[in-house]
Amino acid sequence: MSVLKFSEDHEWVAVEGDIATVGISEYAQSQLGDIVFVELPEVGKQLAQGDEAAVVESVKAASEVYTPVSGEVTEVNTELEDNAALVNESPMIKGWFFKMRLSDPKELEGLMDESAYEAYVEGLD
Amino acid sequence: MDTDDLKKTPLYDLHVELGAKMVPFAGYAMPVQYPSGILKEHLHTRARAGLFDVSHMGQAVIGGDDPAAAIEALVPGDIQALKPGAMRYSLFTSESGGILDDLMITRRQNDLFVVVNAACKEQDIAHMRARLPAVEVLEDRALLALQGPEAAAVLSTLNPAVQSLLFMNGAEMELMGVACFVTRSGYTGEDGFEISVPAGAAADLARELLSHEAVAPIGLGARDSLRLEAGLCLYGHDIDETTTPVEAALTWVINKRRRAEGGFPGADVILEQIAKGVSRKRVGIRPLGKMPVREGAEVVGEDGAVIGKITSGGFGPSVGGPVAMGYVPAEMAVPGTALKLRQRGRLLEAEVAKLPFVKQNYHKG
Structure with missing residues (x-):
């Protein structure tokens, strides 16, 4: 069973078992524009919900990515090191940022599901 | 900031029509990028030609008996040596040797045409009016920049005379039946032109230029990455009132005569820095x-x-x-x-x- 949730900061988290994959949403990538570099967290790092986990650099500016859930980073998407544009091309699949082992699955309940997130984004424009 | 409170350039409707992302910049709603994005806009300008709306910048004409001599009281450049049609990059310096703004000065037959930064234009105009006779602000003109290796070929379809302009020179030229002041200059490191055009004719001129396959509209985002690669300063960032021309590696704007004669704001500080280093x-x-x-x-x-x-x-x-x-x-x-x-x-x-x-x-x- 997998669960997909979104944060108000436009991160998505997909959970299978106790492993969560985190990335940024289609809306976020379109707002950022051409992404040229992603600074990823170190594997093994403990992150609490809302911590700054990554930095995404567009031609224009640097933006922080916050982790929507707490846990330990187990893997990062090393493909982004050579091809940060994957975040623009495929934000929900190939452009994932990092995986983490969830320490508090209950946090997921406070996040938006896909339809709630879509409504949230619509309300921003 | 609500974009309704922002000033609009004569090309505002065109930007919106082209799908630009409009952002507040120096009190204006300006296009930061178009749908193709900063990366493609930047590379397109270097490969072909980009059209920029820089109408937010301040344009003014300085008249009087000898405006070239008069403006030297405010800038350290050798403006009197410019032949009519020649353009020079210069700086308004402060009494303490800092930089109040950078600007472009083109000497014309009877006056000077100056372009200053949008964010500084109110202060610059006040600064000039306090010390110079006959400063006329051109409120009713837009400023377009056409930049890139194909800029000359495109603009020459409207007036072949643009081909004969050399870098850092300007001339009055008719484009689409409208008198424009065209300089061969820019902020990208590429060949190109800056076109001062009456506001009412600006959108038609922009649409005509954009109708060429070689030309794409370019926003402020790519304008910034282009100028940075070209090593050009951005006022308020690379230079400001706390940096002197010598520290900013802009000593080249001060020629031998001005170094010998001084007579510009902050000359004592700046000339000492030239002599002793920073x-x-x-x-x-x-x-x-x-x-x-x-x-x-x-x-x-x-x-x-x-x-x-x-x-x-x-x-x-x-x-x-x-x-x-x-x-x-x-x-x-x-x-x-x-x-x-x-x-x-x-x-x-x-x-x-x-x-x-x-x-x-x-x-x-």
């Missing part, structure tokens, strides 16, 4: 990794102490990696010198780089 210098900086280093990052010494700062930085699409400018101790202002930068607590390797980062393609004849 403790810091603006340089190009090339981060060695892939991470862009932004304005505000620190240059640190071996002991971690802050010894300089990054004043502009980002990803250079034509360079294919991060590029930056900033201030370092004068003894380190030599291309190839290793630097350590600190950004978000992380130390990054970099080196002092020769400016510009890309080859300039100016049309010097």
Whole structure:
């Protein structure tokens, strides 16, 4: 069973078992524009919900990515090191940022599901 | 800021029609990028031609008996030596030797045509009016920039005379039946033109230029990455009232006669710095990794102490990696010198780089 949730900061988290994959949403990538570099967290790092986990650099500016859930980073998407544009091309699949082992699955309940997130984004424009 | 409170340029409706993302800049709603995005816009300008709306900048004409001599009381450049039609980059200096703004001055038969930064234009106009006779602000004109290797071919379809203009020269020219003032200049490092056009004719001219397959509309985002690669200063970032022309590596704007004669604001400070040197210098900086280093990052010494700062930085699409400018101790202002930068607590390797980062393609004849 997998669960997909979104944060108000436009991160998505997909959970299978106790492993969560985190990335940024289609809306976020379109707002950022051409992404040229992603600074990823170190594997093994403990992150609490809302911590700054990554930095995404567009031609224009640097933006922080916050982790929507707490846990330990187990893997990062090393493909982004050579091809940060994957975040623009495929934000929900190939452009994932990092995986983490969830320490508090209950946090997921406070996040938006896909339809709630879509409504949230619509309300921003 | 609500975009309704912002001033609009004569091309506002065209920007919206083209799908631009409009942002507040110096009190104006300006296009930061169009749907193709900054990266493609930047590369398109270097490969073909880009059209920029820079109507937010201040345009003014300085008249009077001898405006070239008069303006030398405000700028350290040799304006009197300019022949009619010649254009020069210069600086308004302060009494303490800092930089109040940078500007372009074109000498015409009977007057000077000046272009100043949008964010400084109110102060610049007041500064000029307080000290110069006959300063006329051109409120009813737009300013378009057409930049890139195909700019001349495109603009010459409207008036073949543009081909004969050389870099840093300007002339009155008719485009689509409208009298425009055209200079061969820009802010990208490429060949190109800046066109001062009556506001009412600006949108038609822009649409005509955009109808050429070679021309794409370019926003402020790519304008910034283009000028950074070209090693050109951005006022309020790389230069300001706290930096002198000597520290900013702009001593070249002060020629031999002005160095000998002085007579511009802050001359005592600036001339002493030319003679004795300064403790810091603006340089190009090339981060060695892939991470862009932004304005505000620190240059640190071996002991971690802050010894300089990054004043502009980002990803250079034509360079294919991060590029930056900033201030370092004068003894380190030599291309190839290793630097350590600190950004978000992380130390990054970099080196002092020769400016510009890309080859300039100016049309010097």
